[in-house]
Amino acid sequence: MTNSRITIKDLAERLNLSISTISRALNDHPSIGKKTTKEVKKLARELGFTPNTMASNLRRNKTQSIGVIVPRIDIHFHSHVISGIEETAYRLGYNVTIFQSRDSLEREIAVTEILQAKRVEGVIACLGLETTDSRHFARFNEIKIPLVFYDRVSKDVESSKVIIDDFDAAFRATEHLINTGCRNIAHIAGNRNTDIFKARVKGYKAALLKHDLEANENLIQYTSELSYEEGATCAKKLLTVTPLPDGVFCANDNTAISAIQVFKKANLRIPEDIAVVGFSNYPISSIMEPTLTTIDDRAFEMGQTAAKLLIRQIEDKDQNIASETIVIKTDLIVRDSTNRNPKG
Amino acid sequence: MTNSRITIKDLAERLNLSISTISRALNDHPSIGKKTTKEVKKLARELGFTPNTMASNLRRNKTQSIGVIVPRIDIHFHSHVISGIEETAYRLGYNVTIFQSRDSLEREIAVTEILQAKRVEGVIACLGLETTDSRHFARFNEIKIPLVFYDRVSKDVESSKVIIDDFDAAFRATEHLINTGCRNIAHIAGNRNTDIFKARVKGYKAALLKHDLEANENLIQYTSELSYEEGATCAKKLLTVTPLPDGVFCANDNTAISAIQVFKKANLRIPEDIAVVGFSNYPISSIMEPTLTTIDDRAFEMGQTAAKLLIRQIEDKDQNIASETIVIKTDLIVRDSTNRNPKG
DNA sequence: ATATTTCACACAAACGTTTGCGTAAATATT
DNA sequence: AATATTTACGCAAACGTTTGTGTGAAATAT
Numbered sequence: 001m002t003n004s005r006i007t008i009k010d011l012a013e014r015l016n017l018s019i020s021t022i023s024r025a026l027n028d029h030p031s032i033g034k035k036t037t038k039e040v041k042k043l044a045r046e047l048g049f050t051p052n053t054m055a056s057n058l059r060r061n062k063t064q065s066i067g068v069i070v071p072r073i074d075i076h077f078h079s080h081v082i083s084g085i086e087e088t089a090y091r092l093g094y095n096v097t098i099f100q101s102r103d104s105l106e107r108e109i110a111v112t113e114i115l116q117a118k119r120v121e122g123v124i125a126c127l128g129l130e131t132t133d134s135r136h137f138a139r140f141n142e143i144k145i146p147l148v149f150y151d152r153v154s155k156d157v158e159s160s161k162v163i164i165d166d167f168d169a170a171f172r173a174t175e176h177l178i179n180t181g182c183r184n185i186a187h188i189a190g191n192r193n194t195d196i197f198k199a200r201v202k203g204y205k206a207a208l209l210k211h212d213l214e215a216n217e218n219l220i221q222y223t224s225e226l227s228y229e230e231g232a233t234c235a236k237k238l239l240t241v242t243p244l245p246d247g248v249f250c251a252n253d254n255t256a257i258s259a260i261q262v263f264k265k266a267n268l269r270i271p272e273d274i275a276v277v278g279f280s281n282y283p284i285s286s287i288m289e290p291t292l293t294t295i296d297d298r299a300f301e302m303g304q305t306a307a308k309l310l311i312r313q314i315e316d317k318d319q320n321i322a323s324e325t326i327v328i329k330t331d332l333i334v335r336d337s338t339n340r341n342p343k344g
Numbered sequence: 345m346t347n348s349r350i351t352i353k354d355l356a357e358r359l360n361l362s363i364s365t366i367s368r369a370l371n372d373h374p375s376i377g378k379k380t381t382k383e384v385k386k387l388a389r390e391l392g393f394t395p396n397t398m399a400s401n402l403r404r405n406k407t408q409s410i411g412v413i414v415p416r417i418d419i420h421f422h423s424h425v426i427s428g429i430e431e432t433a434y435r436l437g438y439n440v441t442i443f444q445s446r447d448s449l450e451r452e453i454a455v456t457e458i459l460q461a462k463r464v465e466g467v468i469a470c471l472g473l474e475t476t477d478s479r480h481f482a483r484f485n486e487i488k489i490p491l492v493f494y495d496r497v498s499k500d501v502e503s504s505k506v507i508i509d510d511f512d513a514a515f516r517a518t519e520h521l522i523n524t525g526c527r528n529i530a531h532i533a534g535n536r537n538t539d540i541f542k543a544r545v546k547g548y549k550a551a552l553l554k555h556d557l558e559a560n561e562n563l564i565q566y567t568s569e570l571s572y573e574e575g576a577t578c579a580k581k582l583l584t585v586t587p588l589p590d591g592v593f594c595a596n597d598n599t600a601i602s603a604i605q606v607f608k609k610a611n612l613r614i615p616e617d618i619a620v621v622g623f624s625n626y627p628i629s630s631i632m633e634p635t636l637t638t639i640d641d642r643a644f645e646m647g648q649t650a651a652k653l654l655i656r657q658i659e660d661k662d663q664n665i666a667s668e669t670i671v672i673k674t675d676l677i678v679r680d681s682t683n684r685n686p687k688g
Numbered sequence: 689a690t691a692t693t694t695c696a697c698a699c700a701a702a703c704g705t706t707t708g709c710g711t712a713a714a715t716a717t718t
Numbered sequence: 719a720a721t722a723t724t725t726a727c728g729c730a731a732a733c734g735t736t737t738g739t740g741t742g743a744a745a746t747a748t
């Protein structure tokens with residue numbers, strides 16, 4: 001029986017009140033009588049009135065929405081971050097509009113324009129792989145829209161950041177291998193130009209250093225994108241070095257998995273002959289055989305943190321937005337792939 | 345040098361033109377002179393003008409945005425569907441605002457209200473597990489907002505749907521087992537109350553029937569949510585039936601994986617002693633050992649299809665929206681877990 | 689040369705809210 | 719009883735666009 005578009009004007013006419021009174025009543029403004037307020041709300045309910053958010057937004061210059069730019073939604077890590085973002089945004093009364101750059105710089109740029117036009121109140125982003133120059137994000141600073149990056153962050157533009165301590169995580173992963181008795185530890189590394197992967201290499205080296213182990217360069221295998229296939233290639237190369245490594249720290253789970261498979265095919269026992277630790281804690285890591293020791297990257301929590309930080313900045317807008325960098329602690333999840341000599 | 349808010353009014357003053365001319369120029373309206381149009385656009389660019397979408401939306405009564413409700417974003421299937429939705433929505437000039445119900449009915453209802461207030465132009469949804477009565481979606485019909493469900497669809501409210509043919513997929517999976525030589529085929533099934541899982545059971549039985557194999561009820565193991573753990577339990581039970589099954593069709597990959605692990609521990613060879621096929625084509629299925637034969641659920645394509653369908657309905661709004669159901673064809677991906685007797 | 693059409697732009701209303709200010713009536717204060 | 723205060727509401731402007739209609743001048747046709 002109800003119909004498409006009913007406005008506060010309609011309510012006003014029905015009740016012989018002014019539209020301003022209706023508006024205030026709906027928003028529980030104290031200057032409107034209790035009785036009137038009740039009546040207005042009652043009629044609104046009966047008529048199935050829902051406020052036109054567009055009009056309200058325009059008037060208040062608010063959208064109650066934040067924009068998110070990710071490389072791809074369907075990547076395990078990002079989908080979990082987004083989930084965390086949506087969860088806390090919803091709680092705090094914001095909704096999230098989502099875009100994927102699909103690792104295209106052009107599209108990433110286009111999306112920043114759209115977000116500006118859309119008047120989102122804040123932006124959360126993770127840079128795409130193509131993006132080396134991220135100055136297109138500067139527009140948000142110019143129009144004072146809070147901006148927080150996660151994971152792959154920008155160094156060209158002032159912004160808040162939520163990251164994990166890749167150095168620390170790699171350090172602990174490597175040290176765990178050492179504690180479990182490994183003395184000749186290899187590393188399958190990510191792209192040499194990417195900060196987070198550089199940090200992981202450093203953490204790996206630092207752990208070796210601390211325990212007086214030599215950081216032999218030919219034990220480090222670099223990949224371009226840490227793919228499953230690259231992992232296998234690296235693992236095969238590692239099989240040719242002498243002495244054979246007795247432990248491998250991989251910069252992600254994909255390469256760890258394929259390395260393990262290569263090692264198994266070469267009749268090496270995991271973890272007795274070679275212990276392996278991965279990075280990210282993909283679902284598969286707790287299911288494969290052997291189960292994989294890995295670093296949990298706290299994706300969901302990262303999303304929550306980013307959203308909380310962003311919204312705080314949105315609502316503190318009067319005071320200057322001070323950029324903030326939050327480092328999330330990671331967990332080392334110890335499983336069978338390193339379970340050989342419980343020492344630490 | 346540029347600053348926060350510059351409007352077409354500002355442009356008008358600078359150029360001694362009326363705001364209507366500016367508006368039309370920016371939108372390439374033919375009644376504005378070529379030269380003027382150029383000038384307007386030039387100044388707009390220089391001043392870093394971006395149109396206020398809120399105002400435009402209000403005036404045109406358009407939001408160019410669609411709402412998406414999913415149980416959880418971080419589930420592999422849904423993240424891929426969302427990716428497909430975003431991809432085609434972006435292409436067609438819409439953006440997507442996303443909500444997760446987290447399988448809570450209460451929250452699902454709340455979100456439908458928000459979406460109505462937000463004036464999204466269409467809604468794509470997948471019902472949460474708690475949702476048995478989905479009449480809260482009827483509001484979209486009342487206000488003539490196109491609605492399309494995917495996967496878990498509503499039968500309480502008129503709407504378009506995009507689904508996969510679960511019956512057919514299950515039929516083909518089972519028939520594949522038969523073709524590969526299995527004669528005593530078990531099924532690990534999903535929740536008995538869920539349509540899509542009921543359809544899979546039917547497909548399984550139909551395939552047996554077609555090949556004159558008996559559909560023995562104790563070869564069907566029902567689970568409540570197809571979890572990894574439940575899969576193991578079911579597999580162990582299957583080990584106790586005589587004669588031992590020589591093939592298992594599982595209603596998802598999780599249970600297939602844990603079943604395989606149980607079988608391996610029982611010193612059964614996959615696929616020689618028992619062949620296994622899963623459902624969904626999770627990433628792990630191509631990595632595990634043996635690699636898993638499974639049904640690809642076409643999640644990304646499902647998202648694309650849903651978005652295309654929805655947007656078509658949005659833009660066809662004048663004619664009555666005829667509800668439409670699209671069935672997406674699935675693929676059977678044959679891998680090692682059934683590679684034993686290539687016959688068909 | 690005049691009449692007609694086309695061109696290029698301006699006016700103003702409208703979209704549905706929110707909100708500062710104003711003002712009667714009701715109540716409280718002397 | 720007169721004044722001051724509070725209560726409860728209305729008026730009208732504003733948010734930044736889009737768009738139907740109006741209008742002079744230039745271009746074309748007669």
